Amino acid sequence: MKIGITCYPTYGGSGVVATELGMELAERGHEVHFITYKQPIRLNAQHPNIHFHEVDVSNYPLFEYPPYDLALATRMAEVAELHQLDLLHVHYAIPHSVSAMLARQMLAAATPARHLPFVTTLHGTDITVVGADRSYLPITRYSIEQSDGVTAISSYLRDVTIREFEINYPIAVVPNFVNCDLYLRYADAKKLRKEYASDDERVVVHLSNFRPVKRIPDVIEIFDRVQKKLPARLLMIGDGPDRSQAEWLTRRKGIQDRVHFLGKQNEINMKLGMADLMLMPSELESFGLAALEAMACEVPSVATNVGGVPEVIDHGVTGFLANVGDVETMARYAIGLLSDETKLREMGKAARRAAQSRFCASKIIPQYEEFYRTVLERVS
Ligand code: GMT
Numbered sequence: 001m002k003i004g005i006t007c008y009p010t011y012g013g014s015g016v017v018a019t020e021l022g023m024e025l026a027e028r029g030h031e032v033h034f035i036t037y038k039q040p041i042r043l044n045a046q047h048p049n050i051h052f053h054e055v056d057v058s059n060y061p062l063f064e065y066p067p068y069d070l071a072l073a074t075r076m077a078e079v080a081e082l083h084q085l086d087l088l089h090v091h092y093a094i095p096h097s098v099s100a101m102l103a104r105q106m107l108a109a110a111t112p113a114r115h116l117p118f119v120t121t122l123h124g125t126d127i128t129v130v131g132a133d134r135s136y137l138p139i140t141r142y143s144i145e146q147s148d149g150v151t152a153i154s155s156y157l158r159d160v161t162i163r164e165f166e167i168n169y170p171i172a173v174v175p176n177f178v179n180c181d182l183y184l185r186y187a188d189a190k191k192l193r194k195e196y197a198s199d200d201e202r203v204v205v206h207l208s209n210f211r212p213v214k215r216i217p218d219v220i221e222i223f224d225r226v227q228k229k230l231p232a233r234l235l236m237i238g239d240g241p242d243r244s245q246a247e248w249l250t251r252r253k254g255i256q257d258r259v260h261f262l263g264k265q266n267e268i269n270m271k272l273g274m275a276d277l278m279l280m281p282s283e284l285e286s287f288g289l290a291a292l293e294a295m296a297c298e299v300p301s302v303a304t305n306v307g308g309v310p311e312v313i314d315h316g317v318t319g320f321l322a323n324v325g326d327v328e329t330m331a332r333y334a335i336g337l338l339s340d341e342t343k344l345r346e347m348g349k350a351a352r353r354a355a356q357s358r359f360c361a362s363k364i365i366p367q368y369e370e371f372y373r374t375v376l377e378r379v380s
Contacts, residue, residue: 007091009040013289014123018091069095076103088118097143117148124286149375154308177364183296186273202232205275207290210240218281225331296355298348318351
């Protein structure tokens with residue numbers, strides 16, 4: 001198949017999922033065209049089946065708000081025409097599904113027999129935060145209903161979308177996935193580990209885009225309690241608006257030497273593969289991709305019992321869940337686990353088994369391929 005993929009290329013899990021999906025599809029012989037305003041961060045564009053088309057947004061002074069969605073629609077139609085795409089797959093509804101809808105209409109106007117189907121994958125904040133804003137809700141709902149196929153990354157998100165948006169349209173659940181051959185325990189990562197921690201210290205990790213929904217101060221609060229009980233370091237991977245507040249908090253607590261703000265990183269698999277525990281105390285997660293990536297690396301998570309997280313983490317088996325803001329309980333779980341090597345490694349192994357049996361790319365990519373085939377059959 002020839003597939004056009006659009007996502008937010010720089011921030012957030014939806015862009016990561018879209019990029020990994022494109023690379024996996026390319027590996028399986030499909031021709032994949034990324035249509036985005038920047039090259040996606042995790043994209044290895046060297047593969048012969050992968051093509052990248054940049055969306056150029058004109059910045060004429062009259063445009064206080066440059067119309068990105070229109071530029072995107074135009075580029076989608078151009079690329080679809082030039083490369084005879086079979087379908088578009090957009091990740092994150094706003095504004096990508098609206099642009100795809102316009103591209104489909106433009107192509108049909110030029111060639112009435114041409115119906116370029118588009119699939120929309122809902123990731124979370126496009127529904128729970130952005131879509132719930134009255135100014136975006138009607139157009140989001142419309143573009144979801146106009147899609148030729150809709151998927152959500154968890155049952156939680158599917159149910160919320162149907163309930164809150166009153167959508168009368170089938171939404172398939174295709175969960176997020178991880179490349180289990182790449183994300184695994186790195187026994188030889190001792191050298192990398194030594195860059196941050198000595199042999200007697202535990203390595204705790206947090207990975208996100210440092211937005212308020214991630215509750216970054218809670219990560220610091222939990223770690224502060226942990227490091228009072230046992231020798232440990234915290235790796236903060238990623239960047240975003242709440243990073244400086246967190247840096248300030250670590251200084252105020254006098255733990256700045258134990259907390260490493262690494263910023264945006266490549267080779268996340270290596271960093272996770274040498275860690276002991278993941279902290280994910282988010283206000284909301286429709287899925288929690290960071291926890292899944294950690295699980296594949298035999299790293300259990302202490303996380304919040306929200307949204308789709310219980311679909312990923314089995315409380316007491318592959319990690320621990322607590323209520324939002326309950327840093328005491330989360331610290332207690334973290335300390336209990338980090339001070340018991342046998343339990344920590346057992347839980348890590350259970351986490352990897354769960355990732356392998358339910359969320360490996362090799363299991364999920366065929367579901368997307370099947371979904372595309374169904375859509376194409378329906379519209380042909
Ligand atoms: O919260 C983020 O990291 C950004 C956001 C996005 O759409 O890029 O993440 C959402 O999609 C991820 C990938 O599917 C999920 O793993 C996250 O749980 C989800 N975030 C929220 O629901 C807050």
